[in-house]
Amino acid sequence: MPEVLTAPPPVARRRGNPLRKASPRLVLMVLAVATLIAIALFMTVDLKGAIGYALKLRGIRVGAMLLVAIAVGLSTLMFQTVTSNRLLTPSIMGFDALYLLIQTSLVFTLGSSTLLTAAPALKFGIEVVLMVAFSALLYRWLFTGGSGSLHLMLLVGIVIGTLFRGFSSLLQRLMEPSDFLILQDLFFASFNQVEPVLLGISAVIIGVIAVIAWRLRHSFDVLALGRETAINLGVDHRRTVSLVLVMCAVLVAVSTALVGPVTFFGLLVVSIAYQLVRDFSHAWLLPITVLLGAVTLIGGQLILEQVFGFNTALSIIIEFIGGLLFIYLLLKGSLK
16 A cells, blocks of 8 residues: 555644744743742842832833833834734834934933923823824835735935934034033933823823724734735724824833833743744733733843842843844844
8 A cells, every 4th residue: 555644743743843832821920920039129129228119110011011011011022913014114114313313302402401301291201203204104015905015114214324323413412512511411221210190191091002902813813814804804904003192102102211222132032932822812912022022121121130249221132132033033034
């Protein structure tokens, strides 16, 4: 009798990637426990002096890191889903450059003293409105028709970001050295100087959008199949994508205005989440991405401060690792 070829068992086919052997439920539980442990250690390790005051300061920092993990993780995952591109993130499209331009323009025109004494809520509101308006204009390129619109949007975002950075650099060369020193602290994300009132406002905005994203989790699964398939399955593609893009814009704007720019953080945690989740269901991807972001920020800051004794911003290290990952994914895609 001729030899009958049979397919290898499922376990054998998955042997090449051990990360996907664990079920999404187990991954979610492990990350949830890791997040709680990281928060507990961050709040209690090396706690000295006035305990009540120290706990309050650490609680604000933990709250800021959790909000950034939710905002950046969800916005990157949703943005990649609607664009069907694992390399694109909202931050890469020029948000960080616009944020730096806003800060530089304020310091150049009003002075560093005005920036430091301005009402935090007013400054926060202006930054969020400007960044959301910028994203709304940029995202219109998605609906120009044709498959090249995404590439056009990416190109326009990079060009505009370069223009913003060039103009910011010009203003920085013209300003007073003392003002430039104060401005340098705003170039990287920092969780040490978050206003409690802004934390509450951001929590409300991010919480509302997170609930909407969770309710749309099944629609994300359909959108990931492509525009034509989503329309054939009854999804109002244009309306849903428009809503998702607005949600992404608000999340990134709020996160950037709260702590500063984190360009490659979302790309880092979403890429790891895709490696951990077998079926790519957004019911698992959404919470796993958020928990990965929380563990990365809180655990990374804890290790940086308590183990290595460094005072540098964690965002610098995350941006470096995320940038290397972006280059790797870019080269990997170009070699296929």
